Amino acid sequence: QKIRERYGWTDYYDLNDTYDYLRSLANEYPDIVQLYVGGTTFERRDILGVRLSYKEGNPKIFVESGIHAREWICPALATWILNQLLTSDEADIRFIAENFDWYVFPSVNPDGYQYSHTTDRMWRKTVTNGTVCNGVDPNRNWDDHWNEGGASSDECSEIYAGTGPFSTVEAASLSATIRELKPTVYFCLHSYSQLLMFPYGHRYETADNYDELLEIGNKSALALSQRYGTKYVVGSIIDAIYEATGGSMDWAKSKLGVPYPFEWELRDEGRYGFLLPADQIVPTALETLDSIISILRDVYAALS
Numbered sequence: 001q002k003i004r005e006r007y008g009w010t011d012y013y014d015l016n017d018t019y020d021y022l023r024s025l026a027n028e029y030p031d032i033v034q035l036y037v038g039g040t041t042f043e044r045r046d047i048l049g050v051r052l053s054y055k056e057g058n059p060k061i062f063v064e065s066g067i068h069a070r071e072w073i074c075p076a077l078a079t080w081i082l083n084q085l086l087t088s089d090e091a092d093i094r095f096i097a098e099n100f101d102w103y104v105f106p107s108v109n110p111d112g113y114q115y116s117h118t119t120d121r122m123w124r125k126t127v128t129n130g131t132v133c134n135g136v137d138p139n140r141n142w143d144d145h146w147n148e149g150g151a152s153s154d155e156c157s158e159i160y161a162g163t164g165p166f167s168t169v170e171a172a173s174l175s176a177t178i179r180e181l182k183p184t185v186y187f188c189l190h191s192y193s194q195l196l197m198f199p200y201g202h203r204y205e206t207a208d209n210y211d212e213l214l215e216i217g218n219k220s221a222l223a224l225s226q227r228y229g230t231k232y233v234v235g236s237i238i239d240a241i242y243e244a245t246g247g248s249m250d251w252a253k254s255k256l257g258v259p260y261p262f263e264w265e266l267r268d269e270g271r272y273g274f275l276l277p278a279d280q281i282v283p284t285a286l287e288t289l290d291s292i293i294s295i296l297r298d299v300y301a302a303l304s
């Protein structure tokens with residue numbers, strides 16, 4: 001059976017199906033969607049994404065989804081958004097589709113994502129052949145205040161930062177792509193906890209446009225809550241959840257100067273946690289898109 005007949009959002013799909021779905025979009029919409037290889041992995045997979053663009057000269061949005069393997073709602077949400085951008089008639093969705101260039105990577109930790117499907121559903125990190133333990137936390141391996149708190153030098157830790165900044169091929173290669181693209185907006189998708197966060201995860205400084213990010217974030221969380229009453233807490237990573245260093249969003253902000261970075265910790269608050277039932281994919285996606293639209297309306301206004 002063809003992927004387009006098989007793939008949907010009432011179930012979770014593994015890496016091959018997710019990548020096949022991206023390939024099918026590039027086939028069906030060749031003028032709008034092109035495959036984009038964002039990097040490579042320890043097991044020599046591509047970090048595959050797509051560029052979606054309706055016209056020249058738009059500001060760029062980079063969507064980094066699934067950096068943690070077990071957060072399955074994230075790749076599902078990323079492909080759902082692509083489908084909406086391509087097929088929806090709603091004015092708000094057409095607006096964000098046509099006035100931004102989207103670079104969407106549903107699973108930036110593809111080895112880990114596949115491992116979480118085949119071997120260990122609760123896998124978080126990358127896959128490596130470590131000396132004692134497997135994997136690096138790919139959201140602690142970026143070159144910004146690397147391993148300066150909320151990260152670990154213990155190979156067996158869930159928040160193992162690696163042997164140095166960008167020691168993983170995943171973070172190194174993906175960061176090179178992001179540096180080349182220089183996006184205006186950087187979205188990270190994680191689960192769970194229902195938080196909308198922005199930089200920083202460290203305690204050394206606050207974002208240069210902290211007040212603006214907080215205001216945009218608060219409006220966005222309000223927009224998200226309108227549909228089903230889902231409550232999100234808004235704040236910097238260190239305020240909203242905990243200290244964490246060497247994360248991708250902090251790097252994008254401090255080293256690339258990306259003005260509008262946001263990160264969602266999607267549903268839920270812990271009842272199901274990473275094992276969010278598939279019948280919550282669509283409601284999660286709908287409310288999250290409401291919050292994305294709110295942010296992008298504000299960003300568009302701020303840029304014009």
Ligand code: PAY
Binds near residue numbers: 191193201
């Ligand atoms: O930079 O995103 C950050 C730090 C916060 C996240 C992290 O630890 O990387 C938060 C956690 C995540 O999504 O990975 C939250 C979940 C519930 C967890 O695994 O602790």
Ligand code: ZN
Binds near residue numbers: 067068071190191
């Ligand atoms: Zn995560």
